[in-house]
Amino acid sequence: MSSPYLSAQKIVKRFPGVIANNQVDFTVNRGEIHALLGENGAGKSTLMQILYGMYQMDSGKISIEGKQRHIHTSKDAIKAGIGMVHQEFMLVRRFSVVENIVLGMDSDGITGNLTRARERIRDLSKTHGLHVDPDQVIEHLPVGAQQRVEILKLLFREAQLLILDEPTAVLTPQETAALFQVLRHLAEQGHAIVIVTHKLHEIMSVSDRVTIMRDGCVVSALETRNSSENQLAKLMVGRDVSLRVTRSVRPRGKPILKISDLHVTDDRNQKAVTGIDITLHAGEVLGLAGVDGNGQSELAQALLNLRAIQSGQVKMADVDLTHRSPAEHHRNRLAYVPADRRHVGALMGLSIARNVILGSHGKYASQFGLLDEKKINRFAKELVRRFDVRPSDVDYMAGKLSGGNLQKILLGREIMRDPLAYVIEQPTRGLDVGAVEAVWREILSERDAGKAILLISAELEEILNLSDRIAVIYEGRIMGIVEAGDASIEKIGLMMAGVLPDSEAPEIRR
Ligand SMILES: Nc1ncnc2c1ncn2[C@@H]1O[C@H](COP(=O)(O)OP(=O)(O)OP(=O)(O)O)[C@@H](O)[C@H]1O
Ligand SMILES: [Mg+2]
Structure with missing residues (x-):
């Protein structure tokens, strides 16, 4: 059966004004698919980025197969057998699959030789059902195939623990099913898999265990088969959620x-x-x-x-x-709520109040052409109350809001324009x-x-x-x-x- 692969204990990570990880304990076993669930801002990505060497923890301990490891960089993480697929793929679009896979590796041994690398990629694809042609150029591949390249890249580096941050956001249901089959197979071969996802039905269908975070803390770690979508939702939000x-x-x-x-x-x-x-x-x-x-x-x-x-x-x-x-x-x-909330929808360096009047400044000008601050504040306060934006302080900087709260503001702004x-x-x-x-x-x-x-x-x-x-x-x-x-x-x-x-x-x- 499964044995512990990674164990993180009492991880603490602070950012100015927040404790992103507060005494977090997290373990993943070989042979399991482990889901990490939590509200926006709960601290999931922070924890994964600590394991992958992209953030330094303030305190805590990480052990791999019982031995303490110090992970300061992604190179350290890879040496420890940890690999991560980010939500935004990090492939070079004009390079081929094989070039992308060997990129950044020391050019000795197998990586120095593209022919051998190609062979190894073919072997790995065959063994794990990750179909790609090593000589295809990335920009000609559909997203599902690009994701397979990212996974192959980790396997090529002999990663034992694979972390995937919201891997299904860009896939069709059929591609998602295929991905899950690959993950299942990898787990059966003794790999440990972590997937970060907000989709409860995916957690139910693919994971063996699930860890739930809220406000920087782990609130529960349980076996998926002893749980339900409703229970998971309740644990993460702290109240009943109708799904x-x-x-x-x-x-x-x-x-x-x-x-x-x-x-x-x-x-x-x-x-x-x-x-x-x-x-x-x-x-x-x-x-x-x-x-x-x-x-x-x-x-x-x-x-x-x-x-x-x-x-x-x-x-x-x-x-x-x-x-x-x-x-x-x-x-x-005709109103528009764009997908790219952080770059197109909002001005991140401005307050909530300033953001909610974007596009209708004219309405808030006083007779001298200056902005009528009182009127703006009244409008912003009403929006924040009606759409339950948290925090409710209208002077709070938009850039610091969680994704969900920023979205409430952008949608609310349009709705209030009728x-x-x-x-x-x-x-x-x-x-x-x-x-x-x-x-x-x-x-x-x-x-x-x-x-x-x-x-x-x-x-x-x-x-x-x-x-x-x-x-x-x-x-x-x-x-x-x-x-x-x-x-x-x-x-x-x-x-x-x-x-x-x-x-x-x-x-x-x-
Ligand atoms: N680089 C940073 N600087 C300052 N604060 C940060 C930074 N990264 C994260 N935070 C804060 O730490 C907390 C945890 O963020 P994190 O990104 O880990 O959440 P998450 O669980 O991944 O959320 P989501 O589901 O929205 O991706 C949040 O309050 C966030 O604002
Ligand atoms: Mg995240």
């Missing part, structure tokens, strides 16, 4: 946003959106499902004219917004279940208030829970639009991978 939202049946209203034959290119001037037609109606959530990088971000940006439209048309009610300014979109009540239609991109990416619940509620209540919502998400559960209709985007085209009642994870998942189940081709509606 489902109920969506009332309501008739589709009149057309609000009309997208006709839209063509858009990406940053490299390649076609990103090729001929998209969508009509969004009042009182509906139209879910746009798709794996990242299939044109959905370019589509969203083009709808708001933050990216040039090559051809086609975007109309709000009867107003043509195709090449109009963002202010014009604003005036015609738009007719929304383009909302990846609204719960990286958020914990409590925050997901809050955001889902807000989106549905806007739908119930008759707003038209284009919900762009790679998260199938989110799409299935919130949408009245589901469109699937693949390589810049709509594969089909299905009514929520006719949709299943399998069907949508296949369409996301570009496969149309030909026996039951979905109806295409506009």
Whole structure:
């Protein structure tokens, strides 16, 4: 059976003003898949980065197979058999698979010889079911394959403990299932695996044990089979969380946003959106499902004219917004909640109060053209209260907020402007279940208030829970639009991978 591989004891790590890890005990065994769960800001990444030598702990002890180890750098970690796949892959896009795998290793022995490296990669891929061609260039590989390269890279370095930080955020359900099979197999071969994830159903399906953190402390470590999604949610948030939202049946209203034959290119001037037609109606959530990088971000940006439209048309009610300014979109009540909260959505160096008035400064100018601080504060306080932002101090710097709280502010800011239609991109990416619940509620209540919502998400559960209709985007085209009642994870998942189940081709509606 399993034996302890790594044991971390009484780990303490402080950042200015917070204890990110407070006397944390954490053990992982060989042969197990261990899930690490916790609210946003609970201290999961900090702990993993300490194990991987990217942060220095203030105090505590790390032992590998019973022997204390001092890990000051990632090199030390790798020597100790610890490897980590970060959420943002760290591959060089123009290099081949084999080049990426040997990159950064001392150029002696096997790494000095690409032919031998290639052979070893082929062996490793075969043994572990990680299919990749060593000579393919990274930028030509889909994300699922890039992830396999990251894992191969760790195995090539003989990692015994593999840490994966939110590995499924960018995968289709089928790719996720394949990844889990690989992880299972690695565990059976005696590796130890840690996955950090917010997705409770994944924890239930793949892990053997789960450690739950709250406010920098470990609150529980238990065997998955003795637990349930509800219990895990409760342990991490400290209260009951409903894991489902109920969506009332309501008739589709009149057309609000009309997208006709839209063509858009990406940053490299390649076609990103090729001929998209969508009509969004009042009182509906139209879910746009798709794996990242299939044109959905370019589509969203083009709808708001933050990216040039090559051809086609975007109309709000009867107003043509195709090449109009963002202010014009604003005036015609089309709102946007971007995926990149930290770089596009908010100004991290400014306070909550300043962030909530971004884009509507005019409304807060006094007669002398100066900003009316009292009015701003009143508005910010109302938003913070209504959307339960924590901390509730409106002078708090946006950059210090957790992902969930920052998202509440961005969504709240748009909702309080009372738009007719929304383009909302990846609204719960990286958020914990409590925050997901809050955001889902807000989106549905806007739908119930008759707003038209284009919900762009790679998260199938989110799409299935919130949408009245589901469109699937693949390589810049709509594969089909299905009514929520006719949709299943399998069907949508296949369409996301570009496969149309030909026996039951979905109806295409506009
Ligand atoms: N480099 C840093 N400097 C200052 N504070 C930090 C730093 N990194 C993390 N923190 C703080 O430490 C705490 C724990 O953060 P951490 O990133 O470990 O949380 P997490 O559990 O990974 O959250 P999430 O689920 O949002 O990824 C938070 O309060 C965070 O703001
Ligand atoms: Mg984290």
